[in-house]
Amino acid sequence: MPRALPRACVIGAGSSGIAACKALQDRGIEFDCFEKSDRVGGNWVFANSNGMSAAYRSLHINTSRERMEYADHPMPSSYPDFAHHTQIAAYFEDYVDHFGLRELITFETGVAHAQRDADGGWTITLEDGEQRRYDALLIANGHHWDPRWPEPPYPGTFDGRQLHSHQFLDAGGWRDQNVLVVGIGNSAMDIAVECSYVARRTSLSSRRGAYVLPKYVFGRPLDQIGTGAAGVVPWPVRRTVLAIIYRIAVGRVERYGLPTPDHRIGEAHPTVSGGFLQRLADGEIAWKPNVDALDGDHVGFTDGSREPIDVIVWCTGYKVSFPFFDPAFISAPDNDLPLYRHVFRPGIDNLFFVALLQPLGATMPIAEAQGQWIADYLCGDYRLPPEAVMAADIGREREQMAKRYVASKRHTMQVDFDAYMHALANERRAGAARARAAAYALPVAPRVQGAALHSA
Ligand SMILES: Cc1cc2nc3c(=O)[nH]c(=O)nc-3n(C[C@H](O)[C@H](O)[C@H](O)COP(=O)(O)OP(=O)(O)OC[C@H]3O[C@@H](n4cnc5c(N)ncnc54)[C@H](O)[C@@H]3O)c2cc1C
Ligand SMILES: NC(=O)c1ccc[n+]([C@@H]2O[C@H](COP(=O)([O-])OP(=O)(O)OC[C@H]3O[C@@H](n4cnc5c(N)ncnc54)[C@H](OP(=O)(O)O)[C@@H]3O)[C@@H](O)[C@H]2O)c1
Secondary structure, three states: OEEEOOOEEEEOOOHHHHHHHHHHHHOOOOEEEEOOOOOOOHHHOOOOOOOOOOOOOOOEOOOOHHHHOEOOEOOOOOOOOOOEHHHHHHHHHHHHHHOOOHHHEEOOOOEEEEEEOOOOOEEEEEOOOOEEEEOEEEEOOOOOOEEOOOOOOOOEEEOOEEEEHHHOOOOOOOOOOEEEEEOOOHHHHHHHHHHHOOOOEEEEEOOOOOOOEOOEEOOEEHHHOOHHHHOOOOHHHHHHHHHHHHHHHOOOHHHHOOOOOOOOOOOOOOOEOOOHHHHHHOOOEEEEOOEEEEEEOEEEEOOOOEEEOOEEEEOOOEEOOOOOOOOOOOOOHHHOOOOEOOOEEOOEEEEEEOOOOEEEOOOHHHHHHHHHHHHHHHOOOOOOOOHHHHHHHHHHHHHHHHHHOOOOOOOOOEEEHHHHHHHHHHHHHHHHHHHHHOOOOOOOOOOOOOOOEEEO
16 A cells, blocks of 8 residues: 655755665655755865865875765775765765756755654754745754864963864965964874975874874775674774784884873774874974963973964864754754664654764765665654663663773764674664564654655
8 A cells, every 4th residue: 555655854965965865765755955055065075165064175085985985886996095085075976966866955055943843743944934844854964064172272372373173274375384283083183294294393282192093004994904893793802903903003103102092992083094103203293292271372281391383273073063953952962962873862753863973984884874774764664662772772882882982072972883884784674573563654654745655
């Protein structure tokens, strides 16, 4: 019997939103996708007209091409393993054209407000004031566009130039400058390396050490090694193997000039750089401990040293923000938003988050799999476990995350790529069995006009 399906709204057409659109389209679920920009690709569009991209001119991916591509649309084999952002943006353009998604995306149209109505449906208010109603809402607005500056700010005043990594485009023009890069994540790596070729002097300050991972080991992208084991071999075993590989391929980070990390390998979001340790070893980047105070044209550090500094680039990460929700309804203070397997919000049966996570691995195939999972659910082919089971699952996952990772606002939604994909596939199967065992019922009732028909 053909049945009506719910009608969905997707916020954002970055790499996550377009993967979700593809999954909805595949299952015949009608949707509108609203995108602030004049094009798809979000973060990967340098100088994006939405003003939200963090891409700098020299940006290359740090998850290898084969790990980052969508399962149903490989990247061109002519692409290098660690392609440039222009190639990645072109790939997303090609994806939407290949699957006929472009006409289904409403460009230059931001969502200003999303309101859950008394009947459970959604009223979406666009930036031009138009309102539309939907049965289901998929959030794919990205989480690397709202800069987090040091909280609280460091004491003192600084007379030079300060910018967040989100504002950094290139180091051109900094030839005569002493640059300080703060942080030891991937933004700090790339920006410090670039500055080290241009600036008079480049220093990097961090409040802890890091195991800076190379892009390649033994002639292969590191993220392509041992992937089959990741879903099944327990983390402590994989960590031991990673530590051995690191010791053989890289050695001790202290030897390059970094402090001893205060954690074991794999207990922080991976900092990946093919060049950083070499530039440290070359003396072209100087490591400094945490900033103590800003002092006019100098910066003081916690070891008592002071440096003359002209430019500070704060590579201090991002806030997870949903400006279209009333904060009392949904917000992520300190980047924390408990979700079932990072997608479902228990208690709200028609709200879904896409790629709201920090994978040890690439984001795109995860968004693709999550989109398919959401589509299964909206078609009634997947049934969620009871809320108590979801709550216990969320609690267990948060406990494991807190146990494994260094306490930091950047470690609130970490997932191991392969383990997550493996668990998601298992859960989709389990939920499909639950759906088959019960009488067919749509979890989200189609309330609005224009809903598609689905053969149960
Ligand atoms: C410098 C940098 C490098 C990175 N490198 C990698 C990498 O190598 N590999 C990897 O896997 N990940 C990487 N990431 C993570 C990155 O977040 C993902 O690659 C990817 O961009 C996530 O896609 P997304 O669609 O979720 O978010 P985004 O790319 O941010 O896209 C979100 C989209 O939503 C739109 N939008 C937002 N709000 C609204 C609204 N209210 N209304 C309408 N539209 C809206 C935006 O315009 C945008 O197009 C990197 C992140 C940064 C900052
Ligand atoms: N080439 C690439 O592919 C590439 C490039 C850039 C970014 N990215 C991705 O983009 C995302 C964001 O990366 P990011 O590097 O911008 O942010 P991030 O991973 O959140 O790292 C932020 C860094 O700033 C530090 N920090 C935060 N607040 C601080 C403070 N008040 N004082 C001193 N240090 C502070 C953190 O230290 P603590 O650990 O002590 O909190 C951490 O070292 C990640 O997913 C990353 O992989 C990828």
